[in-house]
Each structure stands twice: as structure tokens, then as C-alpha cells.
Amino acid sequence: MILNLQSTLYPRWPDWVGARDWQRHGTMTSTVAAVNGFLSHGLYSGLAHEAELVLIQVRDSRGHISSASIHRALEWILKHSPELRIRIVSLSVSGEPVSPLAGNAVDEAVSALVEAGISVVAAVGNDGQRNLLPPATAPLALTVGGIDDKNTFSDEEIALWHSNYGTASNDVPKPDLVAPSIWVAAPLLPNTSVAHEAKELFVRREHKDPNVHGPHRRIEANHSPLSARGGNQFCGADCGQRNCLHARS
Numbered sequence: 001m002i003l004n005l006q007s008t009l010y011p012r013w014p015d016w017v018g019a020r021d022w023q024r025h026g027t028m029t030s031t032v033a034a035v036n037g038f039l040s041h042g043l044y045s046g047l048a049h050e051a052e053l054v055l056i057q058v059r060d061s062r063g064h065i066s067s068a069s070i071h072r073a074l075e076w077i078l079k080h081s082p083e084l085r086i087r088i089v090s091l092s093v094s095g096e097p098v099s100p101l102a103g104n105a106v107d108e109a110v111s112a113l114v115e116a117g118i119s120v121v122a123a124v125g126n127d128g129q130r131n132l133l134p135p136a137t138a139p140l141a142l143t144v145g146g147i148d149d150k151n152t153f154s155d156e157e158i159a160l161w162h163s164n165y166g167t168a169s170n171d172v173p174k175p176d177l178v179a180p181s182i183w184v185a186a187p188l189l190p191n192t193s194v195a196h197e198a199k200e201l202f203v204r205r206e207h208k209d210p211n212v213h214g215p216h217r218r219i220e221a222n223h224s225p226l227s228a229r230g231g232n233q234f235c236g237a238d239c240g241q242r243n244c245l246h247a248r249s
Helices: 021-034 067-084 105-115 193-206 215-228
Strands: 088-091 119-123 142-148 177-180
Touching: 021 088, 021 193, 067 088, 067 105, 105 119
Parallel strands: 088 119, 119 142, 142 177
Antiparallel strands: none
């Protein structure tokens, strides 16, 4: 849902509803946070499932995400936040290396949003390296890394995810906190390569293919709650697997 979006702001960039592979990540992060769980009768709903969303696709004219395109998006948010009532900005994107780091345009745009009363959350990246890029370098951003809880409730099983780490542009260590980065129920964007891969994996699982193991076997146990509710749901990939379909985020 796009909150209070007027016709002048309606997204009309080329291929904005193209369901491309590169569009799945934004779909995943927004729905994990705020999906209403309609297909699962609320079982797989986001923590902020009553939130209203303003969806922004951050790309330049070549289809790439750059520091300049991120900066432009943040300035757009600052300009339109009063009419759209934006209170939180979630960024799962990164720009390019910049020197000097202090005072770079993206970090300054994050600061302007925070000073305007808007909370900014930024992902640190998944390369497992001491390497942070804007906006994760913004001192005022809540920068988030990951953990792997092994799909259990045991504290002893928790391990660090291969998140990036480092320091902000004011030398403060980042990330600020960590959260589960795997074993999260997430959507599949129909007709993408990930959706086709999931369909193939579940067909193989149904035929008890011995090469299908690991997370896909753990997924099996998660179908029972929906079965107990008597639901006959289908995932976004239209895979034909009844009850539900999980995908790793």
C-alpha cells in the first residue's frame, strides 16, 4: 500500500511493475516488515503489519543503485514526508566508496531526515567484510547486521551472519544491532528466477529427492500450522504447493 500517493507522485519509471529478479529484494524487505499475512490468514504477518508504506525504487537512469540515486531518494523523502506522514525510512541499499567519508552527501541526507524527526534504518551489507558504504556509514542511522538462529529458539545455536562491519563516518563502531537474517518467511515475486527455483525445489522435495536437504527440510515442519487452520493457500510463485511456501531471505 502506498500512503496518500497523489497522481503527481505515482511511480511511472520504466518497468516499475516488471517483476524482475532485481526487484525481489525490495519486495522482500518491505513485506517482511509490514505484510498483512492475507494468504496465510495472518499467520505470516510482519511485525508492523498495520503500517502503511511508501514504496520507493532507488535506481539511476542506467538501472544501477548509486550514492547519487540514494541521495536523490532521501531528498525526495524529506521533501514529501509532511504530506505522506513518513516516520521511518528503511534502507537495504548501498552506494559507492567515498573519500573523505565524513560529510558525504548520503550521510548528510540521513542526518537531515533524523533531524526532521524521521528514524532511518540501514542494512550493513552481506559480504562479511570490514567494509561499510553509505548509508550504513551514517552516524545517525540505526545500522543493522545479522544473526543466524538456526531456526531454533535456543540461544546456544545463535551464530553471526556474514554481515559487514566497520565504523561510521564519525568513527563510531557499526552495526548498532543485529537481527535474524535467515529462516525468515519471505515472499516470492512471481515469474522471477527465484520463484522458478523454489518451485523446482519443492517438486523435488515432494519426490523425496535426496539432494534436497538443509533449509528445505526444515521448511517442512512449518506447514503444519496452516494445515491446522484448514487453509489451502498458494505462494506468490504459484508453485502448486498447498498451505505455504517459505523462502530464505
